Amino acid sequence: MNMSLFVYIFCIGLNNVLSHDFGMKTHLKRNVLIILIDDMRHLTDKNILLPNIQRLAVKSIVFRNAFAQQSLCAPSRNSILTGRRPDILHLYDFYSYWRDTVGNYSTFPQLFKENGYDSFSVGKIFHPGISSNFTDDFPYSWNEKPYHPPSEKYKDVAVCKNKQTNELQKDLLCPISVNMQPDGVLPDMETINYAIDLIKTRNSSKPYLLAVGFHKPHIPLKYPHKYLKKVPIGEVQPPLMPDIPKNMPIVAWHPWTDVRHRDDIRSLNISFPFGTMPPKWTLKIRQNYFAASLYVDDLIGKLMRHIDLSNTIVALTSDHGWSLGENGLWAKYSNFDVALKVPLLFKIPNKPPKSISTPVELVDIFPTLLELAGLDPLNSCKYYKSNQCLDGKSLVPLMSNKPNKHESTNFAISQYPRPSEHTVNNSDKPRLKDIRIMGYSIRTKRYRYTEWISFNHTTFSRNWNKVYGVELYDHTVDDDESNNVYNIHKYENVRIKLSKLLRTQVDLQ
Numbered sequence: 484m485n486m487s488l489f490v491y492i493f494c495i496g497l498n499n500v501l502s503h504d505f506g507m508k509t510h511l512k513r514n515v516l517i518i519l520i521d522d523m524r525h526l527t528d529k530n531i532l533l534p535n536i537q538r539l540a541v542k543s544i545v546f547r548n549a550f551a552q553q554s555l556c557a558p559s560r561n562s563i564l565t566g567r568r569p570d571i572l573h574l575y576d577f578y579s580y581w582r583d584t585v586g587n588y589s590t591f592p593q594l595f596k597e598n599g600y601d602s603f604s605v606g607k608i609f610h611p612g613i614s615s616n617f618t619d620d621f622p623y624s625w626n627e628k629p630y631h632p633p634s635e636k637y638k639d640v641a642v643c644k645n646k647q648t649n650e651l652q653k654d655l656l657c658p659i660s661v662n663m664q665p666d667g668v669l670p671d672m673e674t675i676n677y678a679i680d681l682i683k684t685r686n687s688s689k690p691y692l693l694a695v696g697f698h699k700p701h702i703p704l705k706y707p708h709k710y711l712k713k714v715p716i717g718e719v720q721p722p723l724m725p726d727i728p729k730n731m732p733i734v735a736w737h738p739w740t741d742v743r744h745r746d747d748i749r750s751l752n753i754s755f756p757f758g759t760m761p762p763k764w765t766l767k768i769r770q771n772y773f774a775a776s777l778y779v780d781d782l783i784g785k786l787m788r789h790i791d792l793s794n795t796i797v798a799l800t801s802d803h804g805w806s807l808g809e810n811g812l813w814a815k816y817s818n819f820d821v822a823l824k825v826p827l828l829f830k831i832p833n834k835p836p837k838s839i840s841t842p843v844e845l846v847d848i849f850p851t852l853l854e855l856a857g858l859d860p861l862n863s864c865k866y867y868k869s870n871q872c873l874d875g876k877s878l879v880p881l882m883s884n885k886p887n888k889h890e891s892t893n894f895a896i897s898q899y900p901r902p903s904e905h906t907v908n909n910s911d912k913p914r915l916k917d918i919r920i921m922g923y924s925i926r927t928k929r930y931r932y933t934e935w936i937s938f939n940h941t942t943f944s945r946n947w948n949k950v951y952g953v954e955l956y957d958h959t960v961d962d963d964e965s966n967n968v969y970n971i972h973k974y975e976n977v978r979i980k981l982s983k984l985l986r987t988q989v990d991l992q
Contacts, residue, residue, distance in 0.1 A: 524804030535784030549827035566849030604629035606674035632673030658708035732952025846875030
């Protein structure tokens with residue numbers, strides 16, 4: 484065999500091998516489907532079986548320890564879509580647009596669009612409002628104006644019937660008859676129908692990136708009442724610690740005001756700020772949250788029946804979790820696992836399923852999708868500071884059991900702001916001008932460690948010497964993070980090590 488023929492055969496064989504590996508460029512560009520669920524915590528079978536998500540998961544690469552950067556919608560979504568942390572975007576609330584106030588950071592749908600994809604947003608992807616320039620970042624990120632369901636305008640109207648008075652209320656718990664709703668439909672139903680129609684009627688040879696966002700199980704828990712029957716109240720388990728733990732620093736507590744302000748919860752007259760939910764209502768809220776999650780699961784099943792999984796990369800996640808009475812807390816607004824831990828899976832054509840327990844972050848989605856689609860990667864911001872770099876890391880090496888030469892991290896970093904070390908009316912969602920404290924949290928496989936420190940909202944600087952609270956939880960014995968062990972002698976070395984690691988990683992930003 485002459486040398487030129489040998490080289491030709493070798494190159495053809497090598498190309499065939501590489502084209503079947505993760506993230507290598509191929510001649511055939513695959514479609515990309517992003518499913519983003521609102522306020523869905525990491526649910527396990529002991530909570531509720533979600534059959535359609537589970538059906539997808541058994542074919543997917545599943546990350547069992549995935550964490551949001553901040554447990555609030557707008558900051559989390561902008562971190563996911565830009566691959567940048569809240570401290571880089573300077574966005575901890577709903578009231579600024581990063582392109583105008585910080586830097587012209589690209590989003591991953593924008594890069595897919597610039598690389599020949601048709602890019603579509605259907606439902607809640609960016610948080611609507613000023614945090615996405617009242618346009619959902621159109622036209623930068625999307626080929627067409629993003630779709631929002633018309634019935635979304637009724638999301639907070641009084642449609643929940645009081646069984647005693649027959650009056651309509653703005654309740655937290657609101658299983659309904661769909662045909663009795665304004666327009667006879669719910670927003671997520673309109674979202675899924677629009678997404679399916681787009682897939683079925685689209686006439687283009689270009690690959691697509693389609694982002695589909697669901698509103699539920701975000702409150703109010705308004706969903707078709709048939710799902711409530713699928714979650715018998717007798718099978719709903721209460722949280723192990725339904726009250727505030729004695730060793731929780733006060734700054735870690737939040738008063739879940741959006742839950743308290745709903746008509747049905749307001750009528751319970753729960754004392755502010757440390758009163759806890761009556762046991763009966765704890766079970767009812769958990770039941771309704773699981774039922775609303777089943778509703779979304781059904782819609783995802785309907786969507787997946789129209790997806791060609793042989794030629795589509797599917798990523799499914801949520802913007803953050805939601806407390807269901809653990810440690811007396813509800814909603815999000817914290818650095819606890821229940822508020823930060825989310826589902827995360829990737830279904831990749833021709834790739835076997837896998838379960839990964841290494842802690843990962845939602846900022847990792849951006850570089851992961853670039854590599855899976857074979858697009859040019861961006862630099863890590865730890866090594867190259869610019870508008871064209873990312874705080875996250877590609878998860879492809881974890882998927883393929885290959886070490887990442889730039890990263891050896893086995894932890895996730897999250898944060899949450901507070902206006903005061905004391906619990907006040909705006910402890911849940913302080914505006915930037917009111918932020919005085921930032922809670923930085925690091926999650927390893929075994930531990931969660933958090934420091935609440937002084938934060939300057941004007942200079943965006945931190946003072947590690949002014950500490951308002953410290954938390955350390957050992958997940959081998961305390962999955963609900965109810966026993967703060969930071970001052971127990973046997974954990975002293977762990978606390979010192981995690982404090983140093985946390986401060987080093989945060990100060991790299």
